[in-house]
Amino acid sequence: MKLPLRTLRQPTISIQFLLPFPAPFDLSTFLNSTQIHHRHPLVSYSLISLKGRSLYVANELGVPSYVYFASSAACLALMFHLQTLKDHQGLDVTEFANSDAELVVPGFVNSVPARVLPAVAVDKESGGSMDFLDRARGFREAKGILVNTFVELESHVINSFVDGTTPPIYTVGPLLNLQHANNQKQDSSLDVIRWLDDQPTSSVVFLCFGSAGAFHMDQIKEIAIGLENSGHRFLWTLRRPPPKDKMTLSSDYVNFNEVLPKGS
Template sequence: MKFPFESNAGMTSDSDSIPCDTLPSVEISSGPMSPGVFLTEFVKAHTPLVRDAVHELTRANSVRLAGFVVDMFCSPIVDVANEFGVPSYLFFTSSAAFLGFLFHLQFLHDYEGLDFDDFKDSDAELEVPSFVNSVPGKVFPSMMLDKEGGGAEVSLYHTRRFRQVKGIMVNTFVELESHAIQSFSGCKAPPVYPVGPMLNFQVGSGGAQQDANAIMSWLDDQPPSSVVFLCFGSRGSFGVDQIKEIAHGLEHSGHRFLWSLRQPPPKGRMGFPSDYANVKEVLPEGFLHRTAGIGKVIGWAPQVAVLAHPAIGGFVSHCGWNSILESIWYGIPIAAWSMYAEQQINAFQMVKDLGSAVEIKIDYSKDGGYIVGAREIENGLNNLMNMNNDVRKKMKEMQKISRTVMVDGGSSYFSLGQFIEDVSANIPCKQQSET
């Protein structure tokens, strides 16, 4: 199924051996909803179509159905698997630490009366088994603190469904999140299989090829490990005041930079940022002229290709989990500037628990009205580009490990093998009739 506000990038299977069917869209209420609530209702509305598609597939091809693997936002599909009498498995695309966080908070809410409001706009902290350090309420995902908009209940709903699956594949690896993964041995949760890093190395279709060529050509002319790359994900954008502070921070730092600057979608509408028709309108006067020798401001960025380029020396990131894994794969240190979803808690983990990122602002919220100042940004950039800092060394170590875990003898290779064995063992001897 394709979400109405979803980009086209990554909508098809990367492998010709994996068939990909797109279900027709079902219209749902157009009333105001938070993104998390909308996604959940959208998936629920499509469950009959999923049921029909699977029924047709198994009938036409005489395929024996082993089970369902569902995305973390598609947990309503567990009901369809139950109707077919087969097990469900979850593919969790964020960190193991965040998965443990969800399980722990759902347990505290359901069985010990924890009120999420206690952590809203508060300095309160919570001990969470999957984290080394106590987690401050300021980095809790905003969705979990959204009682009025239904976000908190949706988070709890999905987490309860996670407990009903037979196993959970997580896009991580043991050596990166050893503490978090070990924490699952002491909680009542399905088996967890760290099978990452699973990465998509395709450039994607977000921008024109000539734009990508121009970006890579510019990077070719820069010294090794000299360029700061600023990119805030497919939904990352800032208001004009914040853009100006970023520009001043970049200029004062003196570092070479490649800045992916996107225009926010219209206020009040769900959607993806777009490229500016004229970036001069939002940048400080003369900025492009003064930084022409060291910087390049772009729209869409081919993130994977950029991170792979030898000229990149640091990455100012929103700390989406995929971006973190890509940085690790290429050994690029991160300056954490989280924005939405679970990115704040990802940034907290990277900076405080793992020591694998420097901080610009880990508890930033784009809807909070806070402006990160130029001096704060400049300091973060200088820390990031320090060639002798511990974060750079740690990322290089993790890079080496990440290249070994997916091959024969690696931890994720072994974990994936365990998952396949368990799926085979869980295939029903006699499948129930569909109702």
Template sequence: MKNAELVFIPAPIIGHFVSAVEVAKLLLERDERLSITFLVMKSSLSTKIARSYNDSVIAACGRIRFIHLPEVELDPNLPSRFFISLIEAQKPHVKEEVSKLVIESESSPDSPRIAGFVLDMFSTSIIDVANEFGVPSYIFFTSAAAFLGTTFYIQALHDEQKVDPTEFKNSDVELAMPCLASPFPAKVLPSSVLGKDFLPLFLRLFRRLREAKGIMVNTFYELESHAINSFSDGNYPPVYPVGPLLNLNGHEHDVVSDIRKDIHRDIMQWLDHQPSSSVVYLCFGSMGSFGVEQVKEIACGLEQSGHRFLWSLRQPPPNGKMEAPSDYVNPAEVLPEGFLDRTSEIGKIIGWAPQVDILAHPSIGGFVSHCGWNSTLESIWFDVPIATWPMHAEQQFNAFLMIVEFGLAIEIQMNYRKEFNMDACEIVSAEEIEKGIRCLMEIDIKKKEKLKEISEKSRKALMKDGSSYTWLDRVVQDMIDNMP
């Protein structure tokens, strides 16, 4: 067979981008006939999709390249949140770059032929461009398989049963969804589905998922067998669980600076001096931050718990700015008076966190997390129990999965919401935080054993003849069979 090229178009969000690169690397390892071109969009929230990361991947893989698309001017009246309008605006540039790849392919008998587009869950509008070139589209879904099933369910509920999902906001309705074994509280759906402004945008995305030739999901069968089996009735495109796809050398690909190297070394040295499984790690993702009042409640809860802690404390962006949080110059200004002195023996406040290395460290005994899907998979991989504190996107849904569906997590909150750059509607008290941390660090033995078992299965899934390894073989074969 002639060599084949895949065109990856990830969303301009660092967590989506990195896991897309990880699946690309696995595909290249699996079949030497494949090569991959990434078309990379820039946004204020991808900021440092570091070129050093791209360079290291190119050096390791050889058959991969990154083409950076030009920046686009967006109409300020467009709802640019969630990157949908940015992706829409990039369609002409995508078409231009793919035209060049086609010319390149036709110019030499040895050049690879385009086998298809691999699109992010947010990039489904680019199926239009793939159709113009007569090539199939595949989706790389960066959330749970159960959440994929939920998107199909909500779209069918709206389009076929004429139910308005925004009516579920703050309701006590429970939904029986095929992708979940447990009844699902509808108020835990993402704000994008519960809000009238964004529902039409997301329904358009959900509908187009059905047009894909196949959907790769960053999960593994042993974790989500119920959800994955729910796709087998022939009403959906083929769904392939190919994860967990983790960047286990995260800090090496970060924006490498001497300052960050020093921070990394300092954190690791501090952890080296703590007893095994004694430290609770608090981190709320690349977009997570809190106002001063909530920061003080977290600090009081930590202090009252008496547990050792490593806390990634980030400064919110200025009001009205769609930016990632930054590190505090002086964290003491937002913490209770004397907190740093009183906890100096047992706690450490940091800004940026080399999360993979932290979770891998034997002194970490628990993780207070925003439940982003990448962080959730990392906690499972490293066998670190989670206390849930979701903030935005589908994180409330992920918290439900971990607490109720999988029975692997402790709840601090399940339906806390703090949308990007907006004040939360509630303050979680120090008492509630203290209780959650104590439950997390003294987690019952059955939950601990269950997490250890699923952690071992997550690693086996990627090994030769493991479930995800086998599913990835099927992906490659289907891509080759579907080539135009």
């Protein structure tokens, strides 16, 4: 006997995009406003990993807050570790700049040379380190952190978030833009997939430094020589740096021969 289907009426969910904030902007007043609480009852508040200060405001109002962290879980673990060194061990992390120290970071398989830490994390003069650590403190106030990764890629570091000092970590990646601007880019992407499918398992080195990651000519040359000397197959997303006088993202190269050295 078939059971009758029952139609459930689900409440409408309204998503409010708060960024960019007008200046001056009072987040507390906005979240507590009549418009939000009466026309659109607020059930949670999510933000991209910028400033953690707004998390404190949301918590004061009893609104569950979540952070979307666009970088890797390893980057998040490093942020939390440096913040712990500062707040619980009293270390001045800016002293790691140009240091030969080796850091044992929870979730990392190998120790991390202090000299390869992100420049902003050890930036004392312009306050970059202070802002870096303040964000980590704010992230701890969230009800959860959505990370653009997946367990199979970073299982070791994700399994390290179990000490109860961090919010729950939710892996929601990889988040990909599958809508191509034109057919030429789509055809190029398909060629890459076909090439990868033809390679032996675990034989390709993948280099990707993000949409803002770009290098100067001499750096590109050194990376290219290192890849060639390694003898491994590789896939490299090479980006053109923006002009020095413009605050824009990196862009695609039209001709890679302009920057890549001649291979052997």
